[in-house]
Amino acid sequence: MLQGGVVFLIILLYMGMLFALAHYGDKRAEQGRSIIRNPMVYALSMGVYCTAWTFYGSVGRAATSGVGFLPIYLGPTLMAGLWWFVLRKFIRISKMYRITSIADLAASRYGKSQLLGGFVALIAIAGIVPYISLQLDAVATTFNLIWNFPNIGQQTSIGQIFTVEDTAFYVAIVLAVFAILFGARHLDLTEHHEGLVAAIAFESVIKLLAFLAVGVFVTFVMYDGFGDLFSQAAAVPSLQRLFTFTPGEGPGGDVYGDWAWLTFLSMMAILFLPRQFQVAVVENTQERHLNRAIWLFPLYLLAINIFVLPIAIGGLLHFPDGAVNADAFVLTLPMAAGQEPLTILAFIGGFSAAISMVIMATVALSAMASNDLVLPLLIHFRLVRLNRGGDLSGLLLTIRRIAIVVIVLLSYFYFRLTGENNSLVSIGLISFAAVAQFAPTVLGGLYWRGGTRLGAFAGLTAGVATWGYTLLLPSMASNMWLPGTLVTQGPFGVEWLKPHALFGFIGYDPVPHAMFWSMTFNVGAYVMVSLFSKQTILERNQARLFVDVFTQPLGGEGQSLWRSNASTPALMDLLHRILGEKRTNEAMKTFALRQGVPWPMGDEAPPVVIEHAEMLLAGAIGAASAHVAVASVVQEATLSLDELMRMFDETTQVIAYSRDLEERSQQLERQSRRLEAAYTELQAANERLKELDALKDEFVSTVTHELRTPLTSIRAFSEILHDNPDLDTERRQKFLAIIMRESERLTRLINQVLDLAKMESGEMEWRRTPVDLADLIRDSAQSMGRLSAERQIELTLDLPARAPLILVDRDRIQQVVLNLLSNAAKFCDPDHGEVIVSLRVQPEWITVAVSDNGPGVPEEAQTIIFEKFRQLGNASRRRPQGTGLGLPISREIISHFGGQLTVQNNADAGATFMFTLPLDGAA
Amino acid sequence: MNRRFLKGQRLIAVFAIGALLFSYPILSLFNRPQLLFGMPILYVYLFVTWAALIALYAFIVERRR
Numbered sequence: 001m002l003q004g005g006v007v008f009l010i011i012l013l014y015m016g017m018l019f020a021l022a023h024y025g026d027k028r029a030e031q032g033r034s035i036i037r038n039p040m041v042y043a044l045s046m047g048v049y050c051t052a053w054t055f056y057g058s059v060g061r062a063a064t065s066g067v068g069f070l071p072i073y074l075g076p077t078l079m080a081g082l083w084w085f086v087l088r089k090f091i092r093i094s095k096m097y098r099i100t101s102i103a104d105l106a107a108s109r110y111g112k113s114q115l116l117g118g119f120v121a122l123i124a125i126a127g128i129v130p131y132i133s134l135q136l137d138a139v140a141t142t143f144n145l146i147w148n149f150p151n152i153g154q155q156t157s158i159g160q161i162f163t164v165e166d167t168a169f170y171v172a173i174v175l176a177v178f179a180i181l182f183g184a185r186h187l188d189l190t191e192h193h194e195g196l197v198a199a200i201a202f203e204s205v206i207k208l209l210a211f212l213a214v215g216v217f218v219t220f221v222m223y224d225g226f227g228d229l230f231s232q233a234a235a236v237p238s239l240q241r242l243f244t245f246t247p248g249e250g251p252g253g254d255v256y257g258d259w260a261w262l263t264f265l266s267m268m269a270i271l272f273l274p275r276q277f278q279v280a281v282v283e284n285t286q287e288r289h290l291n292r293a294i295w296l297f298p299l300y301l302l303a304i305n306i307f308v309l310p311i312a313i314g315g316l317l318h319f320p321d322g323a324v325n326a327d328a329f330v331l332t333l334p335m336a337a338g339q340e341p342l343t344i345l346a347f348i349g350g351f352s353a354a355i356s357m358v359i360m361a362t363v364a365l366s367a368m369a370s371n372d373l374v375l376p377l378l379i380h381f382r383l384v385r386l387n388r389g390g391d392l393s394g395l396l397l398t399i400r401r402i403a404i405v406v407i408v409l410l411s412y413f414y415f416r417l418t419g420e421n422n423s424l425v426s427i428g429l430i431s432f433a434a435v436a437q438f439a440p441t442v443l444g445g446l447y448w449r450g451g452t453r454l455g456a457f458a459g460l461t462a463g464v465a466t467w468g469y470t471l472l473l474p475s476m477a478s479n480m481w482l483p484g485t486l487v488t489q490g491p492f493g494v495e496w497l498k499p500h501a502l503f504g505f506i507g508y509d510p511v512p513h514a515m516f517w518s519m520t521f522n523v524g525a526y527v528m529v530s531l532f533s534k535q536t537i538l539e540r541n542q543a544r545l546f547v548d549v550f551t552q553p554l555g556g557e558g559q560s561l562w563r564s565n566a567s568t569p570a571l572m573d574l575l576h577r578i579l580g581e582k583r584t585n586e587a588m589k590t591f592a593l594r595q596g597v598p599w600p601m602g603d604e605a606p607p608v609v610i611e612h613a614e615m616l617l618a619g620a621i622g623a624a625s626a627h628v629a630v631a632s633v634v635q636e637a638t639l640s641l642d643e644l645m646r647m648f649d650e651t652t653q654v655i656a657y658s659r660d661l662e663e664r665s666q667q668l669e670r671q672s673r674r675l676e677a678a679y680t681e682l683q684a685a686n687e688r689l690k691e692l693d694a695l696k697d698e699f700v701s702t703v704t705h706e707l708r709t710p711l712t713s714i715r716a717f718s719e720i721l722h723d724n725p726d727l728d729t730e731r732r733q734k735f736l737a738i739i740m741r742e743s744e745r746l747t748r749l750i751n752q753v754l755d756l757a758k759m760e761s762g763e764m765e766w767r768r769t770p771v772d773l774a775d776l777i778r779d780s781a782q783s784m785g786r787l788s789a790e791r792q793i794e795l796t797l798d799l800p801a802r803a804p805l806i807l808v809d810r811d812r813i814q815q816v817v818l819n820l821l822s823n824a825a826k827f828c829d830p831d832h833g834e835v836i837v838s839l840r841v842q843p844e845w846i847t848v849a850v851s852d853n854g855p856g857v858p859e860e861a862q863t864i865i866f867e868k869f870r871q872l873g874n875a876s877r878r879r880p881q882g883t884g885l886g887l888p889i890s891r892e893i894i895s896h897f898g899g900q901l902t903v904q905n906n907a908d909a910g911a912t913f914m915f916t917l918p919l920d921g922a923a
Numbered sequence: 924m925n926r927r928f929l930k931g932q933r934l935i936a937v938f939a940i941g942a943l944l945f946s947y948p949i950l951s952l953f954n955r956p957q958l959l960f961g962m963p964i965l966y967v968y969l970f971v972t973w974a975a976l977i978a979l980y981a982f983i984v985e986r987r988r
Contacts, residue, residue: 030970066968067966069963070969071946074941074945074969074973075977076942077941077977078938078942078945078976079938079982080980081935081937081938081976082934082935082938083934083936084930084931084934084984085931097980193943225961226960226961226962227960227962229960230958230962230963231958231961234958240956242953242955242963243963243964243965243966243984244954244956244963244965245950245954245965256946256947256948256950256951257947259946259947260946263945263946269958291984291985292984292985294934294980294984295977295978295980295981295984295985298973298976298977298980299977299981302970302973302974302977306970309963326963349957704962903982915929
């Protein structure tokens with residue numbers, strides 16, 4: 001039997017555990033061993049999105065409209081895909097400029113405007129307080145339900161002991177204490193609340209486990225699995241209706257339009273709800289944690305939603321008479337089944353869902369309230385003087401703590417005033433719609449430089465006014481604060497002003513209807529006013545820094561709009577009073593060292609230091625207030641706006657001009673470099689041409705000369721024969737023989753010239769076949785046999801029986817061998833001629849050597865003989881015997897096949913011509 | 924930088940696919956009161972698509988960096 005005392009004890013134990021966990025988290029953070037510096041914890045802390053609305057309200061909504069609860073979770077899932085662009089930008093900007101809330105972000109972007117920051121903070125508080133009160137309501141209601149265990153009645157008060165209102169009050173107080181202890185303990189430069197985040201992440205786990213436990217129990221214990229549950233429901237027409245889209249409450253009934261708007265609404269909510277901004281942006285320790293959250297957070301949402309419909313259907317089947325509120329099925333089903341531990345677990349799950357939202361939202365709102373509302377007001381009415389007086393950090397903390405208490409109490413009173421006639425979901429959606437109004441201002445500000453402060457004011461005003469008229473007002477009217485006829489007949493009976501059918505538009509449910517009109521007016525006003533208004537210099541600078549944040553250097557310093565120096569003591573004093581002496585000195589010293597500013601600083605603090613000081617302050621008191629505070633100690637030379645603009649324009653022009661110049665000079669340089677290269681190339685080509693020309697001339701003259709020699713003798717002997725017809729036969733024969741020999745020589749010469757020309761121009765056709773060089777040499781020797789026998793030359797072959805086959809052009813190589821043999825025969829000793837041909841196979845080469853016993857080749861001629869038309873005169877004969885092309889051609893052939901043709905003199909007598917051919921062309 | 928950019932683009936593509944699959948008229952194709960595997964067909968469709976989107980996100984961001 002669950003007694004009230006037991007429930008109390010369990011709540012106390014649970015709260016105690018949370019306090020301990022948060023305390024542990026803070027302690028670890030102080031020791032520098034953070035437990036939240038972990039992508040998993042980061043993703044789980046985002047689970048603060050799932051409140052009592054998710055835990056209880058989703059089931060209630062599913063019980064009336066089937067899939068209607070899902071867009072609230074599909075929207076964030078879709079948005080997660082854009083986080084890499086959008087949320088990462090939020091995080092980067094917030095880290096660089098120490099932004100600690102949405103209000104701060106908007107204020108900072110639009111020229112550090114205190115007014116805009118305050119406006120945003122006000123909207124956020126007005127929008128979220130009802131939502132917080134909803135959580136208190138849920139805790140109190142469920143507490144009373146469980147108090148009556150196992151009786152599931154309609155009664156919502158706990159007999160004579162105390163009322164629902166009382167329960168909510170005590171819960172509110174405990175939560176305020178928790179938020180103060182872990183959310184406003186000290187002013188932090190980074191605004192990280194590690195203990196708080198650890199507790200929130202832990203609660204995310206608890207509520208998920210609790211919900212899954214109830215879901216499994218209902219589905220598999222009370223019923224026989226999904227199939228059983230759904231088939232029972234399918235038999236009941238009112239339940240089968242839940243399987244599909246059910247037409248909305250509105251007269252138009254465009255379910256898909258409603259669905260799309262709700263999806264969009266939740267996409268905006270996941271970005272702009274203050275508590276989401278707090279956990280996802282402010283408490284983010286490392287940008288890359290986003291990676292994990294992109295899929296883990298949607299997975300969390302999926303898991304917590306799987307059993308929503310089964311529980312709703314289970315509840316509707318179990319309590320068919322509608323006596324039990326569907327919002328409480330998660331709790332009443334285990335109660336009805338008499339499951340004490342499960343009931344407690346479900347209650348704790350719902351409790352943790354509710355309080356994690358209350359705590360985080362309160363902390364986030366209190367930061368906004370103190371930095372963007374209270375402090376600017378105090379400064380404005382000179383109740384606080386930033387540039388005079390004692391320590392301010394205590395005051396700031398006090399403001400923040402009071403803000404927490406005030407917000408929680410506001411929520412409590414809202415709950416008292418409105419009573420309990422709103423379903424969990426509808427109030428939540430009204431809050432969503434309120435924060436969605438930030439979307440044009442913030443997203444526009446982060447992606448469009450042109451958005452102006454006036455535009456932001458116009459957009460927000462238009463959006464919030466529409467939201468208030470179409471959503472907030474009717475919700476109050478239904479609570480009898482306002483006449484109900486306002487909604488049903490329009491104000492003063494004006495039909496087209498009916499809040500739920502503005503301008504006669506009746507297609508959507510109230511929330512999509514409000515979203516459509518408010519977004520239309522919001523975006524329209526923001527864009528149009530922005531296009532027709534001017535930005536201040538500060539605004540323009542901030543717009544540039546925010547829109548292009550990813551191209552700014554990390555650290556964000558160096559972009560100072562402060563133009564004059566400040567007195568160092570005044571500046572440091574300001575910092576000391578707000579941040580405390582120790583932390584200020586540490587932070588400023590680190591910065592000064594990094595920037596190369598001497599430390600301790602002189603009497604004058606330079607602009608970069610002032611900028612950094614402002615940023616440090618921004619973390620504690622908000623960007624707009626920090627700007628005002630720093631301005632109060634900087635003796636800014638009084639410059640009119642026109643002067644500043646003129647300077648700005650001039651500078652811009654000078655910069656543009658110098659950039660232009662630089663670009664042009666670079667272009668010129670590139671061009672001249674290109675020209676120079678072209679010139680060098682041309683020169684080289686020209687020289688080569690000249691060389692070739694000279695070569696050609698020389699070649700032609702040599703060839704002509706070489707051709708003329710045999711021609712001359714042919715002609716001379718022909719003339720003799722012609723002029724002396726009576727020459728004796730013997731002489732005639734002799735002359736004719738000379739003519740024939742010279743003709744042959746001429747033919748050979750022409751052939752060789754052609755060959756050489758072909759080889760040199762690369763047009764020679766080479767036919768590679770496997771060739772056995774030993775064979776080839778034997779063949780050649782045979783064909784030389786007659787010649788050597790004629791001259792009585794002793795030809796010795798020193799060959800292996802077979803040589804490895806290599807891939808060469810057989811005819812060409814034979815040409816080389818014949819050429820070498822005939823050379824050797826020509827030049828060997830005329831009396832006892834000896835020619836030796838040898839072939840050696842080496843690992844990589846085949847070497848063929850032809851040696852004779854002639855006079856040898858003089859050292860100085862050993863290179864000349866391989867040139868064209870250069871042959872060694874033979875002292876004993878007048879005329880050269882060859883064409884002078886044999887050796888050059890041979891060398892061409894051998895080198896074409898990758899070998900070398902060389903000559904050297906023998907030790908005793910004669911010369912050896914040797915060529916090598918590589919074996920890697922082996923067949 | 925290039926890889927990061929590619930990652931962002933892939934995520935946006937998945938977002939676009941998801942937005943398409945979760946809206947009219949695709950949804951209306953499954954808006955019928957039948958059961959599939961013992962569950963309402965609309966729910967099966969929504970949850971399977973949802974899970975697939977998450978799997979794609981995970982695949983894109985958790986690939987070997």
